[in-house]
Amino acid sequence: MKCLIRLKVNGETYEIAVEPRKTLLDVIRNEIGLTGTKKGCNMGECGACTVLLDGKAVCSCLVLGVEADRREVITIEGLGNGVHPDPLQEAFVKHGAIQCGFCTPGMIMTARKLLDENPSPSEEEVREAICGNLCRCTGYVKIVEAVLDVARSEKGGRDAGLLSHR
């Protein structure tokens, strides 16, 4: 028996009838059609499906679609696009922090959340924040570099009064 849910994704409201056993990941990818969020393991172990749910980074494969009723979700598509990219999206490209790209959306969502809550993380804090996002290609080196670079430049921006509150 399907349940009717109403949720906001990247600022847009969707009303969807969904079986309770479908996960938020399934809803985002299949019902809403936003395929940027990836399914790497479906068990909450790889982080590829990370989205922001009411502002918190979660594995969307461990959240039921019905649990997201009346909640707000941000996916990678909502973070930035080719015209207005998020600084993290640009930094990942610039630093070579992407190889196959499958872990990238989830990784960027986690990194964005880290910088929103801890704008000047140490390298260890960055590694701890992303330890739930598995990457098999990069060894994480350039990912950490990209995140620290954005932290520095966002701090510079804030110091110069250039960045508004996110």
Add this chain to the structure above:
Amino acid sequence: MKNFEYLEPRTVAEAVFLLTEYGDEAKVLAGGTDLIVQMKLKKQTPKYLVNIKKISDLDYIRYDNKFLRIGALTTFSALAQSTMIQENFSILMDSVRAVGPLQIRNRGTIAGNLCHASPSADTAPSLLALDARVKTVSLGEERMIPIKEFFKGPFATCLKAGELLTEILVPSIPSNTGGTYLWLPKKTAVDETLVGVATLVTLDVNGVCDDVKIGLGSVAPTPIRAEKAEKLLHKKKIEDGLLSEVGEMAVDEAAPRSRAEYRAKMVSVLVVRALKESVRKVVSHMRN
């Protein structure tokens, strides 16, 4: 996953009613980080899933200098961000750090973790060392269960059908007490805990151990207190040789099944390290 009926009670009373009504066919959904995985693996196939997250006032951390009260729905991230817990119950903070990555901590609840009753649950050894209690509600009854009596076996608690855990109570820690939780992961840095040790040491002004509590995780069918080891140290002066004996005694009390030999060795290594760290914390606090 198999299909199920999804229920969202708004009050504890409603939740308890549903859980009693459906008995074994119902499961409580809190953070979902354990249960949803179990359901995907078909290890749990509830007909009714009772999401308790819409119940208000189950998500809180309160301290009145006598008891720390943690609501059942408090997530690990909420605990991790609590300066009050960092200042007054740092042993619990140590445990929270071991729980897992950001994404899991943002959803996983401390109560859900206890009710899942994995022998390797990271908060359990600390709560055992803290002599915590859990409050439960069922139809017409409220219970206060000491954490020592809570775990019955691997993935088994003393909770009855229709009984909902609503709060965790931790008595305040006496002054001159240092608490530590140390752990070793199974393999990589982000992994299930292989051995978890929690120690709470109270010293008197002469450096004699006034009280000591040792909680062990992942080395027995349930998290346990190493009471014989505690007795060895109780009212004794802290000395390296004695600490090693305490470590060895703790090994005797543990009963690991897989990687047994290595786990046993690690119990003694971690017990000694944790005790030393707890003592160091007390001493440095005393100096200040």
Add this chain to the structure above:
Amino acid sequence: MSQEVKKGVEMQDYSVIGKRLPRLDGMEIVTGKAKYTDDIVLPGTLAGKILTSEYPHARILHIDTSKAEKLSGVRGIITGKNVPMVQYGFANFVRDEYPLAFDKVRYIGDEIAAVAAIDEDIAEEALDLIEVEYEELPSVFDPEEAMKPGAPRIHEHAERNICSNHVSHVIGDVDKGFRESDYVREDRFVTQNVSHCFLETRNCLADFNANGELTFWTSTSSIYLDRFVLSHLLKIPVSKIKGNRPFVGGGFGGKGETVSCQICAALLSMKTGKPVKITLSREEQFIADRGRHRWIFELRTGAKKDGTIIAKQCRAIADAGAYNSLSFLILMHSVGYFDIVYRVPNVRYDGDMVYTNNPPCGAMRSFDCVQLRLADDSHMDMLARDLGIDTIDLYLKNVSGPGDLTASRYKLDSNGLRECIERVRDDSGWRDKRGRLPVGRGIGFAVGASIAGAKSSNDDPDASSALVKINEDGSVNLLIAAHDAGQGSRTVFSQTVAEELGIAIDDVKVNFVIDTDIIPQDQGSYASRTTIGLGNAVLAACRDAKRQIFEVVADQLHASAEDLEAKDGVIYLKGSPDGRVSFKDEGGALSLCLTSKKVVFPIIGRGHFEPETEPFDWKTGEGNISIAYGFTAKVAEVEVDTETGRVKVLNVTSASDVGKALNPLFLEGQDEGAIAMGIGQALFEKLELDKGQILNPSFSEYKIPTALDMPRTIRSTWVETLDPHSPFGAKGIGEAVIVPMPAAIANAVYDAVGVRINEFPITPDKILEEVEKKGKLGE
């Protein structure tokens, strides 16, 4: 077609080559727009799932799908009884698989039936309703047991369960060599099964149209091979099969062969008349993976007192699992890898690849050179210590060099191994640290090599082709089958075009998707072959297009086309500052082409390249199978907690002979990723098998390194030997870079606590056990 290869040494001053340029497809990925196979949506697509065997070895007596077919939402079911009975396999000489087992299953995970339903949950439920009656057969799980007389026979064609044939490579006389040696050492090592763990699992979306034409999308390293196999199996001409390779989430050698889920998707689509998508779950992927083999290496080396190696012997036995996959080829390559590092007058390598009822193993990054070097570099480290010689000095004394013809007849036209070894020795502070670190701290060294442009077999085509289309506005389309799964090949070949045509990289557009109807063929990304293979094809295509433009410009400048050069947006007469025209500006070269009658837009350049290699000998593994070889060396420093046995890798120093660094940003990425994978293999990763059952088919139980497990300092550098066969002198290095990593860690652990672990991975349990044994011996 002639293959012009300009020596890299002639083009020293590059505009685009050698620059740290970001990925051209980077923005697609970071914005979530890049489409991988599972992201492709076709209306009405059914979800497919595959039923696999519960037994490691059994006859299938009966399959009853009737209950499953009645489940609401199920649209079609296939079993071994109703699929084409055509065998297939990676190489044409060992085809031992069917898309679905019909008489026998040979491992737990062997595919038996497939279901298509309106969604995945229902397809999964349907699997539970399929009833299979098995007759269990005796099974065997150890390759040494499997070779004994009386062992259960897994394939009719394989006597003693040996894949293809025993391989024996003999040069000189090792027995005489051992007699002449001052010292002989023997060691036995066992390496473990390792899984690829790419983040995107294997999958296929297949759709048959009303004309019986198949279109499919799949995550693959070899779309043309997939098309060929499907054509062969379904008996449809290749012209009626269109393969699409979208973005791919990692390969590491594990997506180079066509597998059951791809074939079943096509068959189910044929049966149901609807598009069918099969995406393996992570658990299914672990079971179907075909990763690194478990090898048993018995090594014996004889040397003089001064460290000169006189004789080397290897007895290798590897567990292929239930089907050959690429296993036999891997055994053959192992011979060459045994010989490529040193100059040794007497060599003997005896190897067997053996079928067992374990899940099949296949190709994984370096084709198991990493397994061999893990054993050999550990062995040589011990040999050096026994002789009282520094390990690095021992290697330098015996190392192969440029111009060598190895004992396996590999022609090492470029070989920077010596420089790599010296570089890591100097960069890591080896001389100050080796033998001087406190107990618990250690430093270790190892080397690696890989082919960089091999043919997959003697008979299969291995040509690479490219098309370059120059448009009137000066933009260029590059059409190539670059199977980029993260290596950055799309970008590197775009750099090649920009450099060769003398234009800005922003003017080059490369296809992100490979469509077999439109894109010229390349066999795929494996064996590190595309840098040279596709690189040369791209160069040839650029030169073909350039020639057409040059002829027009030459007329204008009253010169001959051979005297022209293109660089930085300009075409000019060599050595003359005045004779020049802009490439794309008004009045420039392309304008001239527009008005000329010689050339029509778009200007199309075609190029292709096939490496000239020797056929290899199946019985000995000898033959120059690759056009070039890459080399590398690594030093690792570790800290071992002597109470817990836990190992922390503190830093890694790495130097690799890449021929020419086309894009250092990408090379670093390859090295860093390889270091992570190597750490995983050394310390954490092992597929646990119990009577053919994989016990840990999940990321919670099979652990790959996280950001917290990595060394905090990595120094990666390059040695540029400018290979003569290659565009700009570059060689593919994606595989070589992983080879030394596990051995360097193993040797560092020995240096730290004096303990040698002979079975991998090196776990804290094993370290503590050995440390304690040593302690007792010392008492």
